[in-house]
Amino acid sequence: MNWRDLATCCATGGALGTPTRRALATALLVVAAVCVAHGGALEYGFHYDDFHSIVRNPAIRSLGNIPSFFVDPTQFSENAESAMYRPLLLASYALNHALTGSGAPGFHAVNVLLHATNALLVLALALQLGGGLLRAGLASALFALTPVNVEAAAYVSSRSELLAALLLLGACLAYGRWHSRRAERWYALSLALAAAALLTKSVAVVVPAALALLDWHRGGLALVRARWRRYLLHGALVPVYVVASAAVVARAVLQPVRPWDAQVWTQLKAVAYYAKLWAMPVGLTVEHQFDVSRSPGELAVLAAGALVLSGALVLGRGRLAGRSVRTGVAWFALCLAPSAVVPLIVLVNEHRLYLPGVGLSLAGGALLAAAVRRRAAVPRLVAGLVVATYTTVLALLALERSQVWVDELSLWTDAAARAPRMVKPHLRLGDALARAGEMERAEAEYRRALELRPRHVAARNNLGQLLLGRGDFDGAGDHFSRILEHHPSNVPARLNLAAARLGRGDWQGARAEYGRVLAAAPNSDAQRHLGHIALRFEGDAEAALAHYERALQAGDETHHETEVQVQVARGVALRALGRVAQAEEAYRRALSLDPSAGQAWHNLGNLLVENGRPREAAQAFERAASIEPGSALGARARERLQLIVP
Numbered sequence: 001m002n003w004r005d006l007a008t009c010c011a012t013g014g015a016l017g018t019p020t021r022r023a024l025a026t027a028l029l030v031v032a033a034v035c036v037a038h039g040g041a042l043e044y045g046f047h048y049d050d051f052h053s054i055v056r057n058p059a060i061r062s063l064g065n066i067p068s069f070f071v072d073p074t075q076f077s078e079n080a081e082s083a084m085y086r087p088l089l090l091a092s093y094a095l096n097h098a099l100t101g102s103g104a105p106g107f108h109a110v111n112v113l114l115h116a117t118n119a120l121l122v123l124a125l126a127l128q129l130g131g132g133l134l135r136a137g138l139a140s141a142l143f144a145l146t147p148v149n150v151e152a153a154a155y156v157s158s159r160s161e162l163l164a165a166l167l168l169l170g171a172c173l174a175y176g177r178w179h180s181r182r183a184e185r186w187y188a189l190s191l192a193l194a195a196a197a198l199l200t201k202s203v204a205v206v207v208p209a210a211l212a213l214l215d216w217h218r219g220g221l222a223l224v225r226a227r228w229r230r231y232l233l234h235g236a237l238v239p240v241y242v243v244a245s246a247a248v249v250a251r252a253v254l255q256p257v258r259p260w261d262a263q264v265w266t267q268l269k270a271v272a273y274y275a276k277l278w279a280m281p282v283g284l285t286v287e288h289q290f291d292v293s294r295s296p297g298e299l300a301v302l303a304a305g306a307l308v309l310s311g312a313l314v315l316g317r318g319r320l321a322g323r324s325v326r327t328g329v330a331w332f333a334l335c336l337a338p339s340a341v342v343p344l345i346v347l348v349n350e351h352r353l354y355l356p357g358v359g360l361s362l363a364g365g366a367l368l369a370a371a372v373r374r375r376a377a378v379p380r381l382v383a384g385l386v387v388a389t390y391t392t393v394l395a396l397l398a399l400e401r402s403q404v405w406v407d408e409l410s411l412w413t414d415a416a417a418r419a420p421r422m423v424k425p426h427l428r429l430g431d432a433l434a435r436a437g438e439m440e441r442a443e444a445e446y447r448r449a450l451e452l453r454p455r456h457v458a459a460r461n462n463l464g465q466l467l468l469g470r471g472d473f474d475g476a477g478d479h480f481s482r483i484l485e486h487h488p489s490n491v492p493a494r495l496n497l498a499a500a501r502l503g504r505g506d507w508q509g510a511r512a513e514y515g516r517v518l519a520a521a522p523n524s525d526a527q528r529h530l531g532h533i534a535l536r537f538e539g540d541a542e543a544a545l546a547h548y549e550r551a552l553q554a555g556d557e558t559h560h561e562t563e564v565q566v567q568v569a570r571g572v573a574l575r576a577l578g579r580v581a582q583a584e585e586a587y588r589r590a591l592s593l594d595p596s597a598g599q600a601w602h603n604l605g606n607l608l609v610e611n612g613r614p615r616e617a618a619q620a621f622e623r624a625a626s627i628e629p630g631s632a633l634g635a636r637a638r639e640r641l642q643l644i645v646p
Helices: 003-012 019-043 048-055 063-069 087-100 104-129 133-145 147-154 156-181 184-198 202-226 228-244 246-254 260-279 299-317 323-341 356-372 377-406 408-418 423-435 439-452 457-470 473-486 491-503 507-520 524-536 541-552 560-576 580-593 598-610 614-627 632-644
Strands: none
Touching (some): 019 133, 019 377, 048 104, 048 156, 063 087, 087 104, 104 133, 104 147, 104 156, 104 202, 133 147, 133 356, 147 377, 156 184, 156 202, 202 228, 202 323, 228 246, 260 299, 260 323, 260 356, 299 323, 323 356, 377 408, 423 439, 423 457, 439 457, 457 473, 457 491, 473 491, 491 507, 491 524, 507 524, 524 541, 524 560, 541 560, 560 580, 560 598, 580 598, 598 614, 598 632, 614 632
16 A cells, blocks of 8 residues: 555545554544643643632642532632632542642643543544544544643643533433433433533533434434433433522622623624634634623624524535534534523633534534545545644644643733733733732733723732832822722722831821721731731730731631741740740741741741750751841841851
8 A cells, every 4th residue: 555545545534444443543643632732731830710729729638628519619719709619620629639739730631631531532422423433533633633722721720621521521422322222321321420510510501402412413303302301300400500509600690790782792792703713723812802792783793693694594504514514513502502691701711612612523523524535536635635734733733822821921921912902911911920020011011901991900909019019108009099999898908008008107007907907807917917016116015916816816717828927926926025935836836837937937046045045046047047048037047046156
């Protein structure tokens, strides 16, 4: 067999072995393609929502918390206001943390594994629906390699899409197995997987309709009518899920972020936009330049409506649209429906296309297979080479796109360039630049965000914090005050305003601001700073100690880092009151929480010197100096060490 015969054979799905071996070879090629295109993600870091739901979320650090995930949506994040009812997703994070630790590589590895598995499930579903290995292989390759799916694979928090897709596709495949074998255990497995998908993400509410769509593909409306009772059990899972997640669902449905009519016109545009992104995956970004539409008369809405209508007519009447293409496009529309109906803060994003993209992959695979199977030998070879080139280009684009996700700075630099009129990229880029120490560029990005939306709280707060760190207490205070003009109950802004006033020496004004925070609710940070004011400016160690005790009594509101700071401050107050043993206990408690707390080591060393324990003091100063070798604290520790050990 020469190279031309081999190319033709591969392009047409010709026999190079038994069907089972060819299917296995196809599956291995798909997995290899995923590893090449997405394997680099194992070296990437965490990104925006990852920090509050994974990195700083204490709930996922113990497998013992898994039962609480099923009853408490606030476990989803360190921030109670970010509650989501996704217990199985959280369970996957907890298992990930237990097996691979808290580092990003282990979490990324699981995401890539899930994406590869889903590509294989698309292959299996396409084979189950009929049409041959060529069509199924192309559908799987399109799904595995489209650059649109890079976000789902490279962004850890998109695991909700990956895991929900895996479970939903599994439910569909189990149902299809029941269809061919009539073994009730497969139907029971389908129900169980559908329930698990709902416990991962709400998009799984489409399961009953998806099963009906696949039955239509297999046997038309007659089969759907004959099976309607079978869909009821899957449908019954939906109200159970709604009851279980009532608080979260009510917040999304009863407190929409935009009017319902604006949601309709905006999402009509989004359908056309998503189709364009999938067909031509260029200009991809974590934040798209996409605006709310408030009228059906807008040109973009009219154009999108015309495009959607014409596409529907072609699918309904055109000869080019076979049943597989219709099924794929219907799947795309069905799986987009939940995000189109429920108003969400983010108008469009790429990971939302992950499950709908299964349908587009099935349709695309059918169209490409039809092109390759043309009768003429030369056009068939040309078509095969074109298809091979197209999939190779997709793989290269996916590889290139994946590299943008290497870190926050790279991701948001790209987003700010591609969506310059959107606030979030400039805000996030400012945060990334600030962490990298590029303060001037960070300030410029924050100011650009405020030009776009002058009342944006996070942009103004972060700019204020940057100025606070620079020592511009007046400029910082002005920004925090402007936030409080419109949001007087904003606690972070109030705390930051107090810090700005304290920085410029107005400790009375700072004390008043901390008092306003405490008038609304207990707050450990406010109590800690009031203790500092009492100790430093009022010389009242007893009052300071009382504030520190109240800070610790804040319970779950006291973060780990804050408790370390409070314990160190308690030690200072106890030492001033002559309660030496208790002061040492406070310092050692701080060090048990954070052995790298240099200030605690330094203070402990001073306490030990005063109590005639020079050898222990020397060890404490050595630890402080090694922890902060280039800081003023480290220098003081070395000076004290020289006095003890000449």
